[in-house]
Amino acid sequence: MSYKILIIEDEKRIRDSIVEFLEMHNYEVLEAENGEVGIRVAFAENPHLIFCDMMMPVIDGMGVLKAINSSEIASTPFIFLTALAQTDELNTAMSFGADGYIFKPFKSKELLDAIKKWLN
Numbered sequence: 001m002s003y004k005i006l007i008i009e010d011e012k013r014i015r016d017s018i019v020e021f022l023e024m025h026n027y028e029v030l031e032a033e034n035g036e037v038g039i040r041v042a043f044a045e046n047p048h049l050i051f052c053d054m055m056m057p058v059i060d061g062m063g064v065l066k067a068i069n070s071s072e073i074a075s076t077p078f079i080f081l082t083a084l085a086q087t088d089e090l091n092t093a094m095s096f097g098a099d100g101y102i103f104k105p106f107k108s109k110e111l112l113d114a115i116k117k118w119l120n
Contacts, residue, residue, distance in 0.1 A: 003119050006030045006047040008038030008064060009081065010056040014104075018051070021108050027115070035059030039067045046073055049118055051102075051111070054082040054093070062093065069097045077118035081106070 005027050009015040012033070019029045030045050032038035036058045042050060050068065054061035061080055068078060080093055080101040090101055099118065102110050 002026065002028050003048040003115070004028045004030060004045060005115070006032065006038065006042055006045065006050045006052075008032045008035060008041075008050065008052040008056070008061070010034050010053060014053075014081075018111065021111065025112065035061065035064040038064050042068060042073060042076070043071065047076060049115060050076055050078045051081055051114075052078065054080050054084055054089075054101075062096065065093065065096055065098055079114050079118070 005022055007015055007018050007029060009018065010033055015031055019031055022029045030041050030047060032041045034056050038052060039059065052061045052064050065078055068074060068076065077099045080098050081104060082101055083104040093101065100114060102114060
């Protein structure tokens with residue numbers, strides 16, 4: 001089975017790098033350049049896992065998480081990608097239903113570890 005993973009990231013270079021890496025590992029990868037597009041893609045495509053940047057224009061990561069959690073795809077694992085190391089914000093994200101977070105910059109192995117944890 002090929003897992004479908006959604007990457008919601010406003011920085012094109014980072015998004016492209018993640019997409020390329022995951023495709024090399026035979027995942028079906030969907031991408032969105034901001035939270036608004038990410039929500040639409042998530043609802044249309046029903047991914048198995050979502051990686052989402054926390055700080056984005058239009059709708060930020062918390063807005064995406066709230067939209068996902070109030071929908072029929074609320075059980076989809078949701079992992080934040082963040083440069084923020086502020087404990088309060090991460091605790092808030094986890095209390096709103098995030099399943100985890102990965103700090104930027106991250107190593108490719110961290111993505112694979114999260115995928116294995118949530119999808120295998």
